[in-house]
Amino acid sequence: MKKKKRIAQKILWVLSILTLIFLWAPMILIMVYSFSNSKYGSSWEGFTLKWYAKLLTNDQVRDALMRSLIIAGVTVVIATLIGTMTAYGLFKLNFKGKQFLRTSILLPIVFPSVVTGGALLVFFTRLVHIPLGFPSIIIAHIVFCSPLAVFIILGRMQRFDWSWEEAALDLGATPFRTFLRVTGPQLLPAIMASAMLIFPWSFDDFVITYFVSGVGSTTLPIYVFSQLRFGATPVINTIGTLFVSITMLGMVLVYFVQKMGKSSTT
Amino acid sequence: MSGSNTRNTEKQTAVCLEIRDVVKQFPGVTAVDHISLEIQEGEIFSFLGPSGCGKSTLLRVVAGLENQDQGDILIAGKVVNALPPYKRDCSTVFQSHALFPHMDVAGNIGFGLVERKLPKAEIKERVQAKIDLVNMGGMEDRYPHQLSGGQMQRVALARSLVLEPTVLLLDEPLAALDRKLRKEMQVELKRIQREVGTTFLNVTHDQKEALSLSDRIAVMKDGVLLQIGTPAEIYETPRTRFVASFMGASNIFSGNVVSASDGKIKFQTEEGLQVILPEPADIAFDQISGFSVHPELIELQPGNVDSLAAGSAEDMLVEGTIQEVFYLGDFSEISVRVNDTETMLTIYQSRSCNEPDTRIAQGQPVVARFPAGSMNLLVG
Numbered sequence: 001m002k003k004k005k006r007i008a009q010k011i012l013w014v015l016s017i018l019t020l021i022f023l024w025a026p027m028i029l030i031m032v033y034s035f036s037n038s039k040y041g042s043s044w045e046g047f048t049l050k051w052y053a054k055l056l057t058n059d060q061v062r063d064a065l066m067r068s069l070i071i072a073g074v075t076v077v078i079a080t081l082i083g084t085m086t087a088y089g090l091f092k093l094n095f096k097g098k099q100f101l102r103t104s105i106l107l108p109i110v111f112p113s114v115v116t117g118g119a120l121l122v123f124f125t126r127l128v129h130i131p132l133g134f135p136s137i138i139i140a141h142i143v144f145c146s147p148l149a150v151f152i153i154l155g156r157m158q159r160f161d162w163s164w165e166e167a168a169l170d171l172g173a174t175p176f177r178t179f180l181r182v183t184g185p186q187l188l189p190a191i192m193a194s195a196m197l198i199f200p201w202s203f204d205d206f207v208i209t210y211f212v213s214g215v216g217s218t219t220l221p222i223y224v225f226s227q228l229r230f231g232a233t234p235v236i237n238t239i240g241t242l243f244v245s246i247t248m249l250g251m252v253l254v255y256f257v258q259k260m261g262k263s264s265t266t
Numbered sequence: 267m268s269g270s271n272t273r274n275t276e277k278q279t280a281v282c283l284e285i286r287d288v289v290k291q292f293p294g295v296t297a298v299d300h301i302s303l304e305i306q307e308g309e310i311f312s313f314l315g316p317s318g319c320g321k322s323t324l325l326r327v328v329a330g331l332e333n334q335d336q337g338d339i340l341i342a343g344k345v346v347n348a349l350p351p352y353k354r355d356c357s358t359v360f361q362s363h364a365l366f367p368h369m370d371v372a373g374n375i376g377f378g379l380v381e382r383k384l385p386k387a388e389i390k391e392r393v394q395a396k397i398d399l400v401n402m403g404g405m406e407d408r409y410p411h412q413l414s415g416g417q418m419q420r421v422a423l424a425r426s427l428v429l430e431p432t433v434l435l436l437d438e439p440l441a442a443l444d445r446k447l448r449k450e451m452q453v454e455l456k457r458i459q460r461e462v463g464t465t466f467l468n469v470t471h472d473q474k475e476a477l478s479l480s481d482r483i484a485v486m487k488d489g490v491l492l493q494i495g496t497p498a499e500i501y502e503t504p505r506t507r508f509v510a511s512f513m514g515a516s517n518i519f520s521g522n523v524v525s526a527s528d529g530k531i532k533f534q535t536e537e538g539l540q541v542i543l544p545e546p547a548d549i550a551f552d553q554i555s556g557f558s559v560h561p562e563l564i565e566l567q568p569g570n571v572d573s574l575a576a577g578s579a580e581d582m583l584v585e586g587t588i589q590e591v592f593y594l595g596d597f598s599e600i601s602v603r604v605n606d607t608e609t610m611l612t613i614y615q616s617r618s619c620n621e622p623d624t625r626i627a628q629g630q631p632v633v634a635r636f637p638a639g640s641m642n643l644l645v646g
Contacts, residue, residue: 166331167364169351171378171429181377185368 027244034237051234058235064223071134071219072202075141076195079202082142083149083194084187090150091157106151108144116144117211124212132214140212141202148201149194156190192257200247281343282307282465283328283356283433288337290323290489297323298334299489305433310459310466314476314500315486316512321469324486325435328467330354342432352381356433357426361441363418365410371397371421372406378429396424399458416447420454427462436468440475448472452479473513477501485509502560506646510558515642516612517564520556533557537607541582541636546643553645561614563640566600566626567633580638586611588630600626602634 037046055061090102108116120140124130130139164186168178206221213222224239283305290298297320305311313321326332328339330351338345346354357378365374372393379389397403400420410418419439426434439455440448456479459466470476476483477497484494485508493505504510510518521535529545533554543557570585585605592599595617602611611634615626626632 161362161364163360163362163364164366166351167358167360167366168377170329170331170358171425172352172381173377174352177381182366 027240030237030240031244034234034241036234036237038234040231040233051238055235055238060218060223061220061235061239064218064220067134067217068203068220071137071141072199074138075145075202076198078138079142079145079198080149080191080195082146084153084191086146086150087153087157090154105147107147109147113144113205113207114211116140117208120208121211132212133217136212136214137209137217137219140208141205144205144208145198145201148198149191152194152197153187153190156187160186189257189260196250196253196257200250204243204247279309280307281305282341283467284338284340284343285324285328286338286340288324288327288334288339290320290327290332290334296489298327300337301486301489301491302337303484303491303494305465305467307465308463309481310456310468310479312468312470312476312480312483313486314470314473314483314512316471318488319486320489321471321486322437323489325358325437325467325469328433329356329358329435331358355431356435357429357431358435358437359419359422359426359439361438363422363439365413365418365421365425367410370407370409371402371413374410374421375425375428377425382429392428393424396428399427399461400424400454415443416451419443419451423455423458427458427464431464433465433467436466438469438471441470441472448475455479485512487512503642504558505644507556507558507644510642510644515558515560517559517561518556518644519558519609523551523554526551537604537609539582539584541641542580543641543643549643549645554643555646556644557641558644559636559640559642561599561612562597562616563637564611564613565635565637566602566613566615567635568626568630569633570631571633578638582636582641584611584634584636586632586634588626588628588632591626591628598626602632 033042033044034051035047035049036044037048037050038044086105090098117140120136120143124132124136124139130136164182165178168182169175173181204221205219206225209219210222210225213219218226220239220243224236227233227236281304285301285303285305287300287302288298289296289300299320301320301324313324315321323332327334328341330346330349330353334347338347340346341355366377369377372390375396376389376393379392384392393406397406400423402417402420402424405413405417410421413421422439436455440451443451452475455466468476468479477500480497482494482496483500485492485500485504487508493500493509495503500509501513504513504515507518519535519537519539521533523531524534524540525532526545530542531545531551531554532540533543534540535556541557546554571583586602587605589601589603589610592601597614597616600613600615602613603609604611613634
């Protein structure tokens with residue numbers, strides 16, 4: 001019996017490693033080739049950092065990168081804010097249609113991005129006349145990122161001992177001071193976690209952004225897409241590497257922030 | 267007014283908390299139904315009752331965490347109805363202790379003092395004093411998740427006491443602790459209260475806790491105050507059926523007064539037993555609906571009435587058969603069925619070194635003697 005278990009474990013190991021390789025191989029290849037001294041970035045011809053240097057001087061890339069960063073930054077702040085307030089209201093208040101609201105908040109994440117993108121485009125051009133560009137992209141990003149914040153923070157609140165708030169009030173803190181000294185710090189890890197997850201969601205988004213960006217507002221993913229039409233170039237590799245690095249960094253930070261949060265709760 | 271008021275004017279202590287005709291309703295249920303009472307400065311007062319009787323709700327109304335629909339709360343003579351909890355001069359120790367997990371022991375205890383904007387040095391001093399008071403010295407830097415249940419409760423206590431409130435409200439603070447710890451904490455609570463002299467308002471469903479801890483107890487059921495008195499009064503002379511059975515007087519007989527003379531009344535139970543009791547001073551005869559007897563006061567003797575040793579003429583004697591004997595170590599619980607009836611008596615017999623208990627066994631015929639002073643009259 002024990003021998004069978006050991007064999008099964010070994011098989012599981014092999015399968016896991018194969019799966020990981022399968023998933024990561026394209027990524028690793030791209031990262032490796034971004035340092036390769038080849039014209040088309042699809043083979044290894046010596047180590048070089050010149051593609052990264054070229055990236056720094058490429059105006060289009062720089063613009064696209066800035067645009068993506070600004071959009072992601074603003075989205076993170078506003079979506080987290082909306083998410084926190086919504087979660088607080090959903091948790092504390094009872095009103096007619098609460099269940100309906102709670103379910104409908106899920107929709108932007110659940111709908112296919114093509115559907116959401118198309119709907120938002122119609123909304124911005126036909127219904128509300130919001131200029132396509134920064135305003136439309138930011139609003140669109142807030143729409144599909146806020147639900148994430150709502151549910152992460154709501155989930156945290158459900159494991160909360162709300163008698164903390166009552167205790168704080170009872171001890172002499174006003175509702176504002178209670179939020180500042182007790183509720184806020186307790187929610188902070190969840191707020192940080194949702195911020196860290198929303199950033200890559202917004203930064204990496206392609207489909208919805210493509211629909212609502214209009215002309216001239218290129219974000220980094222859209223730039224990469226447009227460049228792919230010309231065939232593979234090393235610049236794609238460098239951008240790809242950047243993408244992965246930034247997202248990985250975000251994940252690592254999420255991990256540590258959540259760990260911090262866990263150690264300060266019972 | 268009630269008897270307790272006259273006693274208080276003799277002692278000349280101030281009324282530190284007054285609850286005046288308070289009503290609190292929730293959809294479908296009246297949690298607090300016109301309750302009025304006064305709590306004296308420096309006493310340990312307990313609300314005792316089963317779950318759902320409204321005692322916690324009443325406590326929260328006093329604290330300001332709930333708002334009453336009617337009536338007033340007065341703390342130290344001032345009406346506080348309009349004051350939010352952070353402005354009332356009372357502090358609550360919660361059942362879940364509610365310690366702030368992201369602050370250490372010192373931070374938790376000092377929380378309210380920081381809100382009062384006291385200078386750091388003074389906060390440190392007062393926090394240290396309370397840490398010593400609750401025997402948590404050396405644990406200032408620990409976080410709540412590093413503390414045991416009893417330790418957390420002590421920190422919660424210190425956190426409230428450091429504010430020197432007029433009334434300290436305790437919402438079943440020991441309910442979450444295991445039995446041994448609960449007993450230790452009861453002793454601690456009493457010691458601390460005697461040391462600081464703050465008025466304690468305690469809510470509990472545990473009769474033993476209320477009896478051992480309190481100066482006075484108010485028994486509640488379904489939002490109504492049934493009886494207020496000292497622990498001895500509540501235990502030995504419960505007034506209503508519910509209070510009697512809640513306090514463990516599990517032998518309750520219904521019936522009424524059939525005649526009265528010479529300062530005695532003759533009471534006949536539904537089962538036809540007759541007993542002579544002293545005439546009560548403060549109850550009308552037609553209000554008397556029965557009497558209760560605590561299990562530990564009943565004496566059991568094997569055999570029947572004829573083989574009995576002499577006793578007082580006012581003892582009640584009942585013949586019965588032992589149904590079951592539950593051995594509980596320090597005492598045994600014996601259930602006896604009264605002959606020719608379905609009535610069951612519960613009797614406690616303490617363990618004694620004098621006679622071996624070989625005569626008490628299931629199926630044995632016995633006589634239960636209810637001594638003259640053991641029968642307590644019930645109304646309503």
